[in-house]
Amino acid sequence: xxxxxxxxxxxxxxxKEWVSDEPVDTIPYSRDLITDGLKAYPERRPDIVxxxxxxxxxxxxxxxxxxxxxxxxxxxxxxxxxxxxxxxTGGITVDLKRxxxxxxxxxxxxxxxxxxxxxxxxxxxFKHLTxxxxxxxxxxxxxxxxxxxxxxxxxxxxxxxxxxxxxxVGIQNIVSLEIVLPDGSVFNTSxxxxxxxxxxxxxxxxxxLTYLPFFALxxxxxxxxxxxxxxxxxxxxxxxxxxxxxxxxxxxxxxxLLHREIGRGLFVMPSWTQAAYSAETRExxxxxxxxxxxxxLGMGVEGTRRxxxxxxxxxxxxxxxxxxRIAPPELIEVYRGHEQNIKGWxxxxxxxxxxxxxxxxxxxxxxxxDQVPEYVRLCAEGTHKVDAYMNYPEPGFGAVASxxxxxxxxxxxxxxxxxxxxxxxxxxxxxNAVWQCMHNMGAVPxxxxxxxxxxxxxxxxxxxxxxxxxxxxxxxxxxxPNNVMNPGIAFTD
Amino acid sequence: xxxxxxxxxxxxxxxxxxxxxxRTVHAEQIEGLETGLQCxxxxxxLFESYYPSGRSYAAVAFKRGExxxxxxxxxxxxxxxxxxxxxxxxxxxxxxxxxxxIRWLRSEAVRAGVGPxxxxxxxxxxxxxxxxxxxxxxxxxxxxxxxxxxxxxxxxQGKEKAEVLLYPGCTYPYDPKxxxxxxxxxxxxxxxxxxxxxxxxxxxxxxSTAFNLGYIEVLEKYGRENIETFHQLGIETIVTPCSGCLNxxxxxxxxxxxxxxxxxxxxxxxxxxxxxxxxxxxxAIKKTVTYHDPCHLGRHGKxxxxxxxxxxAIPGLRFREMNRMREYSFCxxxxxxxxxxxxxxxxxxxxxxxEEALDTGAEILTTVCPFCSQNFLDYLERSGSRLKFIxxxxxxxxxxxxxxxxxxxxxxx
Numbered sequence: 001x002x003x004x005x006x007x008x009x010x011x012x013x014x015x016k017e018w019v020s021d022e023p024v025d026t027i028p029y030s031r032d033l034i035t036d037g038l039k040a041y042p043e044r045r046p047d048i049v050x051x052x053x054x055x056x057x058x059x060x061x062x063x064x065x066x067x068x069x070x071x072x073x074x075x076x077x078x079x080x081x082x083x084x085x086x087x088x089t090g091g092i093t094v095d096l097k098r099x100x101x102x103x104x105x106x107x108x109x110x111x112x113x114x115x116x117x118x119x120x121x122x123x124x125x126f127k128h129l130t131x132x133x134x135x136x137x138x139x140x141x142x143x144x145x146x147x148x149x150x151x152x153x154x155x156x157x158x159x160x161x162x163x164x165x166x167x168x169v170g171i172q173n174i175v176s177l178e179i180v181l182p183d184g185s186v187f188n189t190s191x192x193x194x195x196x197x198x199x200x201x202x203x204x205x206x207x208x209l210t211y212l213p214f215f216a217l218x219x220x221x222x223x224x225x226x227x228x229x230x231x232x233x234x235x236x237x238x239x240x241x242x243x244x245x246x247x248x249x250x251x252x253x254x255x256x257l258l259h260r261e262i263g264r265g266l267f268v269m270p271s272w273t274q275a276a277y278s279a280e281t282r283e284x285x286x287x288x289x290x291x292x293x294x295x296x297l298g299m300g301v302e303g304t305r306r307x308x309x310x311x312x313x314x315x316x317x318x319x320x321x322x323x324x325r326i327a328p329p330e331l332i333e334v335y336r337g338h339e340q341n342i343k344g345w346x347x348x349x350x351x352x353x354x355x356x357x358x359x360x361x362x363x364x365x366x367x368x369x370d371q372v373p374e375y376v377r378l379c380a381e382g383t384h385k386v387d388a389y390m391n392y393p394e395p396g397f398g399a400v401a402s403x404x405x406x407x408x409x410x411x412x413x414x415x416x417x418x419x420x421x422x423x424x425x426x427x428x429x430x431x432n433a434v435w436q437c438m439h440n441m442g443a444v445p446x447x448x449x450x451x452x453x454x455x456x457x458x459x460x461x462x463x464x465x466x467x468x469x470x471x472x473x474x475x476x477x478x479x480x481p482n483n484v485m486n487p488g489i490a491f492t493d
Numbered sequence: 494x495x496x497x498x499x500x501x502x503x504x505x506x507x508x509x510x511x512x513x514x515x516r517t518v519h520a521e522q523i524e525g526l527e528t529g530l531q532c533x534x535x536x537x538x539l540f541e542s543y544y545p546s547g548r549s550y551a552a553v554a555f556k557r558g559e560x561x562x563x564x565x566x567x568x569x570x571x572x573x574x575x576x577x578x579x580x581x582x583x584x585x586x587x588x589x590x591x592x593x594x595i596r597w598l599r600s601e602a603v604r605a606g607v608g609p610x611x612x613x614x615x616x617x618x619x620x621x622x623x624x625x626x627x628x629x630x631x632x633x634x635x636x637x638x639x640x641x642x643x644x645x646x647x648x649x650q651g652k653e654k655a656e657v658l659l660y661p662g663c664t665y666p667y668d669p670k671x672x673x674x675x676x677x678x679x680x681x682x683x684x685x686x687x688x689x690x691x692x693x694x695x696x697x698x699x700x701s702t703a704f705n706l707g708y709i710e711v712l713e714k715y716g717r718e719n720i721e722t723f724h725q726l727g728i729e730t731i732v733t734p735c736s737g738c739l740n741x742x743x744x745x746x747x748x749x750x751x752x753x754x755x756x757x758x759x760x761x762x763x764x765x766x767x768x769x770x771x772x773x774x775x776x777a778i779k780k781t782v783t784y785h786d787p788c789h790l791g792r793h794g795k796x797x798x799x800x801x802x803x804x805x806a807i808p809g810l811r812f813r814e815m816n817r818m819r820e821y822s823f824c825x826x827x828x829x830x831x832x833x834x835x836x837x838x839x840x841x842x843x844x845x846x847x848e849e850a851l852d853t854g855a856e857i858l859t860t861v862c863p864f865c866s867q868n869f870l871d872y873l874e875r876s877g878s879r880l881k882f883i884x885x886x887x888x889x890x891x892x893x894x895x896x897x898x899x900x901x902x903x904x905x906x
Binding site for chain 1: 529
C-alpha cells in the first residue's frame with residue numbers, strides 16, 4: 001500500500017512521466033562494477049525511480065520519503081562504477097539527470113551548476129565561452145567524463161579529489177553548495193555570508209558547512225547546486241614523464257621535486273595504469289604496458305612560456321640526477337589527457353578511464369611528506385602479500401595487476417597514497433583475490449591515517465578509526481533521524 | 494542469419510560496468526557542450542533504461558527470465574535509433590555490442606508477437622504487399638527517371654548490360670521532397686561516362702527497415718533474393734545513394750553468403766570521379782556549409798572522407814565541421830524505425846543536431862542519407878529555421894552545372 005501511495009505522491013510532484021516502478025526502468029539502477037565483480041554490495045533494484053527537475057522537486061521528494069520512511073538513494077550521470085548509487089535497501093532512487101542548469105557569474109568569477117550537469121558538458125561550456133566570447137577562465141574539477149558534477153557519484157563519493165593541478169583538489173575550488181537535507185529543508189553553505197545572494201564565500205560566518213557532504217556518500221543530504229571558483233588559463237603548459245624500476249627511488253625523486261616546489265600535480269604510479277588509460281584498444285594497452293618500465297613519475301608545469309621553460313629544465317635535471325629516465329616526446333603524446341587537465345580543458349583524471357578492465361583504488365591514506373618512506377615500506381610488505389595471491393604475466397590485462405601510487409595536487413606537502421588494483425571484474429577468482437588483498441592491505445591506511453573515502457567502501461575500516469566514525473554517526477542521526485538518506489552506503493552498520 | 498553472441502559477449506553484457514563510454518565522447522577526442530549527450534534515446538528520455546547499459550542489463554534480465562514483455566519494455570527497446578555510437582566505443586575495448594543487443598531484443602519481441610510498435614507494423618505489411626516499406630506501387634519506383642534527357646539502361650531482364658547497377662533504394666524514389674536527388678545523381682553519372690543501369694520496377698527493398706525492427710527472417714528473404722538477382726545478372730558493382738541500403742548490402746549480405754559484387758555509396762563513386770577529372774565542379778557556391786555524417790554511412794559503413802572530398806572540391810564553398818563529427822557524429826534521430834514509430838523523439842533529436850549545425854555558422858546543412866534528409870527537412874519546415882537543407886549530391890550538381898542546370902534537372906518531370 002505504502003509504495004503505491006508514495007508513487008502517486010511523487011507523480012504529483014514531478015509529473016507522471018518522470019516516475020517509474022517498471023522493472024525495465026528499475027533494473028538498470030540495481031548494479032554496477034562493484035556489485036557484479038567484487039560483490040561488495042548486493043544487486044538490488046529500487047522500488048521507484050524519480051527524476052526531479054528542480055530543487056523544490058527534490059525538497060518535496062525528501063518530505064515524502066521522510067513521511068513514509070522510505071529510503072532514498074541517488075544517481076547523477078549514471079556512470080557510477082563503485083556502488084555509491086546502488087539502492088542497497090530498495091526504496092526510491094532519485095535520478096538527477098534532469099537538473100542541467102549552468103549559471104555563470106562573470107563579476108565574481110564563479111559558475112554554479114545543477115546536479116545533473118555532466119563533466120563533459122561543463123568542459124564544453126567553457127570551451128564554448130572561450131571560443132565565442134574569449135573568456136580565458138576555467139573551473140577546476142574532474143571526474144568520469146559522463147559523470148555528473150555534484151551528487152552521489154562525485155561530491156559525495158569524493159571523486160573530485162582528482163582535480164585542478166594548480167589550484168588544489170576539487171573540493172578546495174568549491175565556494176558553496178546548495179543542499180537539500182533529509183527533512184526537505186534546503187540551505188546554501190555560503191548563506192551565512194550571503195547577504196546579496198552571491199555564492200562566493202565558502203566559510204560563511206562559521207561553522208563551515210561546505211565540506212559537510214564530501215565523502216559522506218550522500219548520507220547527509222542531496223547536493224542540488226554547486227558553485228565553483230574560476231581561474232585563469234595558463235599561457236602554456238607541459239607534461240614531464242619519467243620512468244623508474246623502483247618505487248622507492250621514484251618517491252624519493254618526487255619528494256625532492258616537492259621540496260623545490262617545482263611542477264603541479266606530481267604523482268608516482270605503476271606504469272601499466274597509464275598504459276591502460278592511454279591505449280585506444282586492449283591490444284595497444286598490452287603493448288604499451290609491456291614496453292613500460294615498472295613505475296612512472298608524472299608532473300605538469302604551467303605558467304608563462306619563460307617560467308615553463310625554466311621549470312622544465314630544472315625538473316628534468318632533478319629527475320635525471322635521481323635515477324629517472326625522461327620519457328621521449330612521442331610517448332608523451334599518448335598522455336595528452338594529462339596536459340589537457342593542466343590547461344583545464346580535459347577535466348578528467350585519465351584519458352580513457354576504466355575502459356579495459358575493472359579497476360579499484362583502495363586503502364587511501366593522506367600522508368605528510370615525511371611519512372612517505374614508511375608508506376613505501378608498508379606497500380612493499382603489502383605488495384608481497386598481494387603477490388602471494390596474484391600472478392600477472394600481462395599487467396592489467398586478463399589478470400590482476402596492482403601497485404601503490406602517490407598523488408600530490410598542490411605546492412608541497414601532503415600526498416594522497418593508495419593502492420590500485422586492476423582485474424577482470426567478470427572473473428570471480430580475480431574478484432576474490434582483490435577482496436582478500438584489500439583486507440590484507442588494511443594495515444596501511446590504519447597506520448598512515450585513513451582517508452574518509454574508504455569509510456564506506458571497506459567494511460573493516462570503521463573499526464580502525466576510533467571515535468571519528470562514531471561522531472560522524474551522531475551527526476547523521478541528528479540530520480537524518482529516520483535514516484532515509486542513502487542508508488547502508490557510508491554508514492554500513 | 495542470427496545474433497549468435499558468444500558467451501564472452503553475454504558475460505560482458507552481464508558485467509557492463511556502466512563506465513559511460515557508450516554515452517560520452519571523451520574530452521580528449523572532442524570537447525563540447527553536447528559530448529556527454531551522445532546517446533539519442535538516453536538524452537531524450539533520461540531514464541537509465543534508455544541508455545545502452547540499461548538495455549544491456551534489460552537483455553540479461555530478459556535472458557534470465559527476470560523481465561517480461563510490457564509496453565514500457567517495447568518503448569525502451571524501440572526508442573533506439575541504432576546509431577551505433579555505443580557499439581563503436583564499447584566493442585573496441587569491452588567486447589560488448591550494445592547495438593546488436595538491441596537488435597537481438599527486437600528480434601525476440603517480434604518472435605514473441607509483441608513487437609514492433611503499432612505504427613511500425615505498417616512497414617512490414619507494406620513490404621509484404623509492395624516490396625517497399627512505404628506502401629507505394631512498384632511501378633512508381635522508376636517515376637524519377639521521367640524527363641531525363643538520356644535513357645538509363647534497364648538491367649532487370651539481363652538483356653542490357655552495364656558496369657554499375659544504380660540501386661536507389663525505397664526512400665529516395667517515393668518521397669517527392671528528396672526524389673530529385675536521384676535525377677542529379679544519374680545526370681552526374683551519365684555525364685561522367687559511367688556505364689550504369691537500374692533494375693526498374695523489379696527492384697526490391699534491401700531489407701534494412703525490416704532488420705532494424707527485428708524481422709530478421711524478412712531481411713534474410715530480401716537478402717537471398719537480391720543476392721541471387723545480382724549474381725544472375727552478373728552485377729559486379731552496386732552504387733546506392735542510400736546509406737541504409739549500403740550498410741545492409743555491404744555488412745549484412747556478406748554474412749548471408751558469398752557475394753561476388755562490391756557495394757559503394759554514391760559519394761564514394763562521385764569523389765573518385767572528381768579525383769579522376771571526370772567531374773569538374775566549376776560553379777562557385779559561395780555559402781557556408783556543414784556536413785552531417787549519417788550513422789549508416791559513417792559509423793556503420795566507415796565512409797567519412799568521400800563526402801568531405803566532394804565538399805572541398807566545390808569552389809567558393811566554406812566548409813565548417815560540426816563539433817561532433819565522423820565516428821563521434823550525433824544521430825539525426827531518423828534511424829532504427831524511430832521516425833516511423835516515435836516521430837516526436839525523432840524530431841527532438843533532429844532539433845539537437847540542427848542546433849549543433851547552426852552553431853557552426855552554416856547557412857546550409859548537407860548530408861547523403863534519405864532518412865536523415867527527411868528528418869531534417871521535416872524539422873526545418875516545422876521550425877522555420879534559417880538553416881537550409883540541401884543534399885550533397887544536389888550541391889555537387891549545382892557546382893558542376895550551375896544553379897540553372899540543376900533547376901532544369903529538378904523539374905525534369
